[in-house]
Amino acid sequence: MARKIGSSADTTRPRVRSAALALFARHGFAAVSMRQIAAEVGVQAGALYIYTPDKQALLFDLMHDHMTNLLAALAALPMQPTPVARLDQFARFHIGYHLDRPEAVFIAYMELRALTPENFTSIETLRHQYEDHLQAILAQGASTGAFTLSDAKMATLALIAMLTGVTNWYRKDGRLSRDDVQSLYAEMALRSVGAP
Template identity: 80%
Template sequence: MARKTGSHSEITGPRIRDAALRLFARHGFAAVSMRQIAAEVGVQAGALYLYTADKQALLFDLMQDHMTNLLAALASLPPTDSPAAALDQFARFHIGYHLDRPEAVFIAYMELRNLSPENFATIESLRRQYEDRLQAILLSGVQSGAFTLPDPKMATLALIAMLTGVTNWYREGGRLSRGDVQTLYAEMALRAVGRPQA
Protein backbone atom coordinates (compact mmCIF):
# COMPACT_ATOMS: atom_id res chain seq x y z
CA MET A 1 0.00 0.00 0.00
CA ALA A 2 1.27 3.47 -0.83
CA ARG A 3 1.56 5.41 2.39
CA LYS A 4 1.88 9.14 2.87
CA THR A 5 4.85 10.33 4.87
CA GLY A 6 4.42 12.97 7.51
CA SER A 7 2.89 13.53 10.91
CA HIS A 8 -0.70 12.69 9.93
CA SER A 9 -0.06 9.47 7.99
CA GLU A 10 -0.10 7.31 11.12
CA ILE A 11 -3.58 8.64 11.93
CA THR A 12 -5.24 8.99 8.52
CA GLY A 13 -4.04 5.65 7.13
CA PRO A 14 -5.62 3.57 9.94
CA ARG A 15 -8.80 5.69 9.77
CA ILE A 16 -9.12 4.92 6.06
CA ARG A 17 -8.65 1.22 6.70
CA ASP A 18 -11.18 1.24 9.57
CA ALA A 19 -13.71 3.06 7.41
CA ALA A 20 -13.18 0.65 4.52
CA LEU A 21 -13.57 -2.31 6.88
CA ARG A 22 -16.88 -1.02 8.23
CA LEU A 23 -18.29 -0.09 4.83
CA PHE A 24 -17.20 -3.28 3.06
CA ALA A 25 -18.73 -5.37 5.85
CA ARG A 26 -21.96 -3.36 5.89
CA HIS A 27 -22.59 -2.87 2.16
CA GLY A 28 -20.25 -5.23 0.33
CA PHE A 29 -17.06 -4.39 -1.51
CA ALA A 30 -18.71 -3.88 -4.91
CA ALA A 31 -21.27 -1.40 -3.57
CA VAL A 32 -18.75 0.87 -1.82
CA SER A 33 -16.96 3.64 -3.66
CA MET A 34 -13.72 5.39 -2.81
CA ARG A 35 -15.79 8.56 -2.45
CA GLN A 36 -17.88 6.92 0.27
CA ILE A 37 -14.77 5.83 2.12
CA ALA A 38 -13.36 9.35 1.89
CA ALA A 39 -16.61 10.83 3.21
CA GLU A 40 -16.57 8.40 6.14
CA VAL A 41 -13.05 9.55 7.04
CA GLY A 42 -13.72 13.22 6.33
CA VAL A 43 -11.17 13.75 3.57
CA GLN A 44 -11.33 14.48 -0.14
CA ALA A 45 -11.58 11.39 -2.35
CA GLY A 46 -8.29 12.22 -4.03
CA ALA A 47 -6.51 12.13 -0.68
CA LEU A 48 -7.16 8.39 -0.37
CA TYR A 49 -4.67 7.70 -3.12
CA LEU A 50 -1.89 9.04 -0.93
CA TYR A 51 -2.48 5.99 1.26
CA THR A 52 -3.64 3.26 -1.10
CA ALA A 53 -3.32 2.51 -4.80
CA ASP A 54 -7.02 1.73 -5.23
CA LYS A 55 -10.01 -0.01 -3.68
CA GLN A 56 -8.64 -3.45 -4.57
CA ALA A 57 -5.44 -2.70 -2.67
CA LEU A 58 -7.50 -1.65 0.35
CA LEU A 59 -9.45 -4.91 0.30
CA PHE A 60 -6.29 -6.97 -0.10
CA ASP A 61 -4.51 -5.19 2.74
CA LEU A 62 -7.46 -5.73 5.08
CA MET A 63 -7.64 -9.43 4.26
CA GLN A 64 -3.89 -9.97 4.39
CA ASP A 65 -3.60 -8.24 7.77
CA HIS A 66 -6.44 -10.35 9.12
CA MET A 67 -4.79 -13.59 8.05
CA THR A 68 -1.24 -12.71 9.12
CA ASN A 69 -2.45 -11.52 12.53
CA LEU A 70 -4.53 -14.69 12.90
CA LEU A 71 -1.53 -16.89 12.09
CA ALA A 72 0.69 -14.96 14.50
CA ALA A 73 -1.85 -15.27 17.30
CA LEU A 74 -2.21 -19.00 16.67
CA ALA A 75 1.56 -19.46 16.70
CA SER A 76 1.77 -17.74 20.09
CA LEU A 77 -0.47 -20.30 21.82
CA PRO A 78 1.27 -22.44 24.45
CA PRO A 79 2.17 -26.04 23.56
CA THR A 80 -0.23 -28.82 24.44
CA ASP A 81 0.43 -32.41 25.53
CA SER A 82 -2.03 -34.33 23.34
CA PRO A 83 -4.01 -34.07 20.09
CA ALA A 84 -7.23 -33.78 22.09
CA ALA A 85 -5.84 -30.87 24.11
CA ALA A 86 -4.56 -29.25 20.92
CA LEU A 87 -7.96 -29.51 19.22
CA ASP A 88 -9.70 -28.16 22.32
CA GLN A 89 -7.27 -25.23 22.35
CA PHE A 90 -7.68 -24.58 18.62
CA ALA A 91 -11.48 -24.56 18.83
CA ARG A 92 -11.52 -22.15 21.76
CA PHE A 93 -8.92 -19.90 20.13
CA HIS A 94 -10.70 -19.80 16.76
CA ILE A 95 -14.03 -18.83 18.28
CA GLY A 96 -12.59 -16.22 20.64
CA TYR A 97 -10.38 -14.60 18.00
CA HIS A 98 -13.12 -14.42 15.40
CA LEU A 99 -15.82 -13.15 17.74
CA ASP A 100 -13.59 -10.17 18.48
CA ARG A 101 -13.37 -9.34 14.75
CA PRO A 102 -16.76 -10.00 13.08
CA GLU A 103 -16.31 -7.41 10.33
CA ALA A 104 -12.86 -8.69 9.34
CA VAL A 105 -14.17 -12.28 9.39
CA PHE A 106 -17.13 -11.38 7.16
CA ILE A 107 -14.86 -9.71 4.63
CA ALA A 108 -12.29 -12.51 4.75
CA TYR A 109 -14.90 -15.08 3.75
CA MET A 110 -17.41 -13.14 1.65
CA GLU A 111 -15.14 -10.94 -0.43
CA LEU A 112 -12.66 -13.51 -1.74
CA ARG A 113 -14.49 -13.39 -5.08
CA ASN A 114 -13.62 -9.70 -5.46
CA LEU A 115 -9.85 -10.17 -5.20
CA SER A 116 -7.68 -10.05 -8.28
CA PRO A 117 -6.20 -13.46 -9.22
CA GLU A 118 -2.79 -12.50 -7.82
CA ASN A 119 -4.22 -11.21 -4.55
CA PHE A 120 -6.53 -14.21 -4.28
CA ALA A 121 -3.56 -16.56 -4.56
CA THR A 122 -1.78 -14.77 -1.72
CA ILE A 123 -4.78 -14.88 0.60
CA GLU A 124 -5.50 -18.51 -0.27
CA SER A 125 -1.92 -19.39 0.64
CA LEU A 126 -2.36 -17.80 4.07
CA ARG A 127 -5.69 -19.58 4.56
CA ARG A 128 -4.07 -22.90 3.72
CA GLN A 129 -1.38 -22.25 6.32
CA TYR A 130 -4.09 -21.83 8.94
CA GLU A 131 -5.98 -24.91 7.76
CA ASP A 132 -2.73 -26.88 7.78
CA ARG A 133 -2.27 -26.18 11.49
CA LEU A 134 -5.64 -27.77 12.27
CA GLN A 135 -5.06 -30.61 9.83
CA ALA A 136 -1.75 -31.39 11.54
CA ILE A 137 -3.60 -31.71 14.86
CA LEU A 138 -6.12 -34.10 13.31
CA LEU A 139 -3.43 -36.19 11.60
CA SER A 140 -1.53 -36.43 14.87
CA GLY A 141 -4.69 -37.63 16.56
CA VAL A 142 -5.32 -40.26 13.89
CA GLN A 143 -1.74 -41.50 14.04
CA SER A 144 -1.84 -41.81 17.83
CA GLY A 145 -5.23 -43.51 17.82
CA ALA A 146 -6.86 -40.61 19.66
CA PHE A 147 -9.11 -39.72 16.69
CA THR A 148 -10.86 -41.84 14.08
CA LEU A 149 -11.24 -39.92 10.82
CA PRO A 150 -11.59 -41.25 7.26
CA ASP A 151 -10.56 -37.92 5.71
CA PRO A 152 -8.65 -35.40 7.90
CA LYS A 153 -8.63 -32.78 5.13
CA MET A 154 -12.41 -32.79 4.81
CA ALA A 155 -12.73 -32.80 8.60
CA THR A 156 -10.43 -29.75 8.75
CA LEU A 157 -12.65 -27.75 6.41
CA ALA A 158 -15.83 -28.89 8.17
CA LEU A 159 -14.53 -27.95 11.61
CA ILE A 160 -13.35 -24.50 10.49
CA ALA A 161 -16.74 -23.83 8.90
CA MET A 162 -18.51 -24.95 12.09
CA LEU A 163 -16.32 -22.83 14.37
CA THR A 164 -16.46 -19.74 12.15
CA GLY A 165 -20.24 -19.99 11.96
CA VAL A 166 -20.48 -18.83 15.57
CA THR A 167 -19.85 -15.27 14.35
CA ASN A 168 -23.16 -15.38 12.44
CA TRP A 169 -25.36 -15.79 15.50
CA TYR A 170 -23.51 -15.12 18.75
CA ARG A 171 -24.28 -11.91 20.62
CA GLU A 172 -22.71 -10.83 23.89
CA GLY A 173 -25.19 -10.84 26.76
CA GLY A 174 -27.25 -13.70 25.39
CA ARG A 175 -28.21 -16.99 27.01
CA LEU A 176 -24.70 -18.41 26.67
CA SER A 177 -21.49 -16.65 27.61
CA ARG A 178 -18.55 -16.67 25.26
CA GLY A 179 -16.83 -19.21 27.49
CA ASP A 180 -19.91 -21.45 27.40
CA VAL A 181 -19.92 -21.38 23.60
CA GLN A 182 -16.20 -22.11 23.40
CA THR A 183 -16.60 -25.10 25.74
CA LEU A 184 -19.63 -26.51 23.89
CA TYR A 185 -18.02 -26.13 20.47
CA ALA A 186 -14.74 -27.62 21.66
CA GLU A 187 -16.68 -30.64 22.92
CA MET A 188 -18.54 -30.91 19.60
CA ALA A 189 -15.25 -30.74 17.71
CA LEU A 190 -13.82 -33.57 19.79
CA ARG A 191 -16.91 -35.68 19.24
CA ALA A 192 -16.80 -34.97 15.51
CA VAL A 193 -13.31 -36.44 15.18
CA GLY A 194 -14.34 -39.67 16.87
CA ARG A 195 -12.44 -39.18 20.08
CA PRO A 196 -12.82 -42.38 22.10
CA GLN A 197 -15.12 -41.93 25.08
CA ALA A 198 -13.46 -42.03 28.50
Protein backbone atom coordinates in the same frame (compact mmCIF):
# COMPACT_ATOMS: atom_id res chain seq x y z
CA MET B 1 -6.42 20.86 -0.88
CA ALA B 2 -6.68 17.07 -0.75
CA ARG B 3 -5.76 16.49 2.86
CA LYS B 4 -8.00 17.73 5.64
CA ILE B 5 -6.36 20.19 8.02
CA GLY B 6 -5.02 18.38 11.04
CA SER B 7 -4.85 14.97 9.35
CA SER B 8 -1.67 12.92 9.20
CA ALA B 9 -0.67 9.51 7.93
CA ASP B 10 -0.37 8.19 11.49
CA THR B 11 -4.00 8.95 12.27
CA THR B 12 -5.67 8.96 8.86
CA ARG B 13 -4.33 5.64 7.54
CA PRO B 14 -5.95 3.62 10.38
CA ARG B 15 -9.16 5.60 9.93
CA VAL B 16 -9.21 4.80 6.21
CA ARG B 17 -8.75 1.11 6.94
CA SER B 18 -11.37 1.13 9.68
CA ALA B 19 -13.90 2.91 7.47
CA ALA B 20 -13.25 0.54 4.57
CA LEU B 21 -13.59 -2.48 6.84
CA ALA B 22 -16.95 -1.31 8.20
CA LEU B 23 -18.32 -0.28 4.80
CA PHE B 24 -17.17 -3.45 3.00
CA ALA B 25 -18.73 -5.57 5.76
CA ARG B 26 -21.99 -3.62 5.74
CA HIS B 27 -22.52 -3.09 1.99
CA GLY B 28 -20.12 -5.43 0.20
CA PHE B 29 -16.91 -4.55 -1.60
CA ALA B 30 -18.51 -3.99 -5.01
CA ALA B 31 -21.12 -1.56 -3.65
CA VAL B 32 -18.64 0.70 -1.84
CA SER B 33 -16.86 3.53 -3.64
CA MET B 34 -13.67 5.31 -2.71
CA ARG B 35 -15.80 8.45 -2.40
CA GLN B 36 -17.90 6.75 0.31
CA ILE B 37 -14.79 5.72 2.21
CA ALA B 38 -13.44 9.25 1.97
CA ALA B 39 -16.71 10.71 3.25
CA GLU B 40 -16.66 8.31 6.21
CA VAL B 41 -13.11 9.38 7.07
CA GLY B 42 -13.80 13.07 6.45
CA VAL B 43 -11.30 13.65 3.65
CA GLN B 44 -11.62 14.38 -0.05
CA ALA B 45 -11.70 11.31 -2.29
CA GLY B 46 -8.36 12.17 -3.87
CA ALA B 47 -6.68 12.12 -0.47
CA LEU B 48 -7.33 8.39 -0.12
CA TYR B 49 -4.72 7.67 -2.76
CA ILE B 50 -2.07 8.93 -0.36
CA TYR B 51 -2.88 5.89 1.80
CA THR B 52 -3.74 3.21 -0.76
CA PRO B 53 -3.25 2.81 -4.52
CA ASP B 54 -6.88 1.74 -5.08
CA LYS B 55 -9.87 -0.07 -3.58
CA GLN B 56 -8.50 -3.52 -4.52
CA ALA B 57 -5.26 -2.84 -2.65
CA LEU B 58 -7.26 -1.71 0.36
CA LEU B 59 -9.32 -4.93 0.35
CA PHE B 60 -6.18 -7.04 -0.05
CA ASP B 61 -4.41 -5.23 2.80
CA LEU B 62 -7.37 -5.78 5.13
CA MET B 63 -7.52 -9.50 4.30
CA HIS B 64 -3.76 -9.95 4.41
CA ASP B 65 -3.46 -8.27 7.79
CA HIS B 66 -6.33 -10.36 9.15
CA MET B 67 -4.68 -13.60 8.06
CA THR B 68 -1.12 -12.72 9.12
CA ASN B 69 -2.34 -11.53 12.53
CA LEU B 70 -4.40 -14.70 12.91
CA LEU B 71 -1.40 -16.89 12.08
CA ALA B 72 0.83 -14.94 14.47
CA ALA B 73 -1.69 -15.31 17.30
CA LEU B 74 -2.01 -19.03 16.57
CA ALA B 75 1.78 -19.46 16.60
CA ALA B 76 1.97 -17.72 19.98
CA LEU B 77 -0.26 -20.30 21.68
CA PRO B 78 1.52 -22.60 24.15
CA MET B 79 2.14 -26.07 22.76
CA GLN B 80 -0.26 -28.68 24.13
CA PRO B 81 0.90 -32.24 24.91
CA THR B 82 -1.79 -34.27 23.11
CA PRO B 83 -3.93 -34.02 19.97
CA VAL B 84 -7.05 -33.84 22.15
CA ALA B 85 -5.64 -30.88 24.09
CA ARG B 86 -4.44 -29.26 20.87
CA LEU B 87 -7.86 -29.55 19.20
CA ASP B 88 -9.58 -28.22 22.31
CA GLN B 89 -7.18 -25.27 22.33
CA PHE B 90 -7.61 -24.63 18.60
CA ALA B 91 -11.42 -24.59 18.82
CA ARG B 92 -11.42 -22.18 21.76
CA PHE B 93 -8.80 -19.97 20.11
CA HIS B 94 -10.58 -19.86 16.75
CA ILE B 95 -13.89 -18.83 18.29
CA GLY B 96 -12.38 -16.27 20.66
CA TYR B 97 -10.19 -14.66 18.01
CA HIS B 98 -12.97 -14.45 15.44
CA LEU B 99 -15.66 -13.19 17.83
CA ASP B 100 -13.48 -10.13 18.44
CA ARG B 101 -13.30 -9.39 14.70
CA PRO B 102 -16.68 -10.13 13.05
CA GLU B 103 -16.27 -7.56 10.25
CA ALA B 104 -12.81 -8.83 9.30
CA VAL B 105 -14.09 -12.42 9.36
CA PHE B 106 -17.05 -11.56 7.14
CA ILE B 107 -14.81 -9.85 4.60
CA ALA B 108 -12.18 -12.61 4.71
CA TYR B 109 -14.79 -15.21 3.74
CA MET B 110 -17.34 -13.32 1.66
CA GLU B 111 -15.11 -11.06 -0.43
CA LEU B 112 -12.55 -13.57 -1.69
CA ARG B 113 -14.34 -13.45 -5.05
CA ALA B 114 -13.58 -9.72 -5.30
CA LEU B 115 -9.81 -10.22 -5.24
CA THR B 116 -7.69 -10.20 -8.37
CA PRO B 117 -6.25 -13.64 -9.22
CA GLU B 118 -2.83 -12.69 -7.85
CA ASN B 119 -4.25 -11.34 -4.60
CA PHE B 120 -6.56 -14.33 -4.27
CA THR B 121 -3.59 -16.70 -4.54
CA SER B 122 -1.73 -14.81 -1.83
CA ILE B 123 -4.68 -14.90 0.59
CA GLU B 124 -5.42 -18.55 -0.20
CA THR B 125 -1.81 -19.42 0.65
CA LEU B 126 -2.26 -17.87 4.10
CA ARG B 127 -5.62 -19.60 4.58
CA HIS B 128 -4.02 -22.93 3.72
CA GLN B 129 -1.33 -22.34 6.35
CA TYR B 130 -4.05 -21.91 8.95
CA GLU B 131 -5.97 -24.95 7.72
CA ASP B 132 -2.75 -26.99 7.66
CA HIS B 133 -2.27 -26.33 11.36
CA LEU B 134 -5.64 -27.87 12.18
CA GLN B 135 -5.16 -30.67 9.67
CA ALA B 136 -1.86 -31.60 11.35
CA ILE B 137 -3.65 -31.84 14.71
CA LEU B 138 -6.31 -34.10 13.21
CA ALA B 139 -3.79 -36.28 11.36
CA GLN B 140 -1.72 -36.71 14.50
CA GLY B 141 -4.83 -37.59 16.48
CA ALA B 142 -5.88 -40.14 13.86
CA SER B 143 -2.42 -41.72 13.74
CA THR B 144 -2.33 -42.15 17.53
CA GLY B 145 -5.88 -43.47 17.74
CA ALA B 146 -7.13 -40.42 19.66
CA PHE B 147 -9.42 -39.44 16.75
CA THR B 148 -11.52 -41.44 14.33
CA LEU B 149 -11.89 -39.82 10.93
CA SER B 150 -11.71 -40.92 7.33
CA ASP B 151 -10.42 -37.74 5.71
CA ALA B 152 -8.39 -35.18 7.68
CA LYS B 153 -8.71 -32.48 4.99
CA MET B 154 -12.50 -32.72 4.85
CA ALA B 155 -12.71 -32.78 8.65
CA THR B 156 -10.50 -29.67 8.75
CA LEU B 157 -12.75 -27.70 6.42
CA ALA B 158 -15.91 -28.86 8.21
CA LEU B 159 -14.56 -27.89 11.62
CA ILE B 160 -13.39 -24.46 10.46
CA ALA B 161 -16.80 -23.80 8.90
CA MET B 162 -18.56 -24.88 12.09
CA LEU B 163 -16.32 -22.79 14.36
CA THR B 164 -16.42 -19.70 12.15
CA GLY B 165 -20.21 -19.85 11.96
CA VAL B 166 -20.40 -18.67 15.57
CA THR B 167 -19.69 -15.11 14.39
CA ASN B 168 -23.02 -15.11 12.52
CA TRP B 169 -25.23 -15.61 15.55
CA TYR B 170 -23.33 -14.92 18.78
CA ARG B 171 -24.47 -11.91 20.80
CA LYS B 172 -22.78 -10.67 23.97
CA ASP B 173 -26.13 -10.29 25.69
CA GLY B 174 -27.39 -13.70 24.54
CA ARG B 175 -28.26 -16.80 26.53
CA LEU B 176 -24.72 -18.23 26.48
CA SER B 177 -21.55 -16.50 27.60
CA ARG B 178 -18.48 -16.40 25.41
CA ASP B 179 -16.80 -19.01 27.63
CA ASP B 180 -19.87 -21.24 27.39
CA VAL B 181 -19.82 -21.06 23.61
CA GLN B 182 -16.10 -21.82 23.45
CA SER B 183 -16.50 -24.81 25.76
CA LEU B 184 -19.52 -26.22 23.94
CA TYR B 185 -17.93 -25.84 20.51
CA ALA B 186 -14.66 -27.36 21.69
CA GLU B 187 -16.66 -30.32 22.97
CA MET B 188 -18.54 -30.61 19.64
CA ALA B 189 -15.26 -30.42 17.72
CA LEU B 190 -13.80 -33.25 19.79
CA ARG B 191 -16.91 -35.39 19.47
CA SER B 192 -17.04 -34.86 15.71
CA VAL B 193 -13.67 -36.63 15.38
CA GLY B 194 -14.52 -39.40 17.82
CA ALA B 195 -12.47 -38.17 20.75
CA PRO B 196 -13.51 -39.71 24.09
